[in-house]
């Protein structure tokens with residue numbers, strides 16, 4: 331029997347009574363999947379899983395992606411993206427150092443955007459007894475439900491462009507600004523034109539119907555949305571910013587404070603997330619991400 335404890339008002343629950351190193355029956359997996367889709371973010375504490383076990387567990391939800399950032403994949407495990415501030419003996423980054431600077435959902439810029447991601451905390455930064463590097467999540471379905479009727483009508487049928495190229499440019503600018511302020515310096519591998527071409531811009535509905543729960547949610551975000559289809563750039567930007575501000579109202583959010591051994595899953599069709607970069611070496615942060623492929627947004 332698993333126990334599901336809801337934490338946030340609209341999003342976030344802890345699942346206990348599960349040991350992910352052990353084989354899970356189809357019934358138990360079905361309970362976990364239901365809890366996941368009901369709560370949009372779920373986590374298991376105190377899991378001592380290997381990369382292979384993380385891959386095997388998350389594969390039960392669907393096909394795993396291999397991230398376009400090849401240099402950030404875990405050696406031997408192409409389906410695991412390393413999210414970390416650690417460097418190897420040569421001083422080279424072992425993973426993505428600033429994943430999640432802006433609110434986003436993972437791989438929203440793909441023709442088949444991700445269904446869900448799972449992040450496993452191997453090492454968590456702690457300073458003066460305080461855990462750093464929390465991740466914020468917000469429910470785009472609760473945000474949609476709370477929109478005034480007139481706005482729901484206005485958004486119905488509108489599409490937005492999700493662009494990895496736009497994100498990379500925006501992120502590079504933010505990295506430069508950080509460095510110029512004397513802040514964090516992020517190691518970044520330039521993507522080849524071939525890598526960029528493998529993720530061309532896509533159009534997706536702003537109001538998206540969840541593939542499993544059929545709930546409506548807002549599929550738009552400040553990291554990847556470069557334009558609103560059919561609107562002049564400036565007007566589209568204003569609308570995007572207005573919706574994005576609405577989505578991140580505190581009442582729709584859940585903030586996760588990590589413990590080593592947490593495996594947390596978020597629904598990329600129903601939630602956005604954002605990292606907090608309030609830590610730096612010598613505080614070490616090491617996370618492993620697996621990402622399940624989803625279906626074309628409709």
Ligand code: OGA
Pocket residue numbers: 413429430431436447449463464465603604605606617619
């Ligand atoms: C990610 C991500 C945020 C974090 O791994 O997809 O956005 O807090 N991470 O590490």
Ligand code: MN
Pocket residue numbers: 429430434435436603
């Ligand atoms: Mn992310």
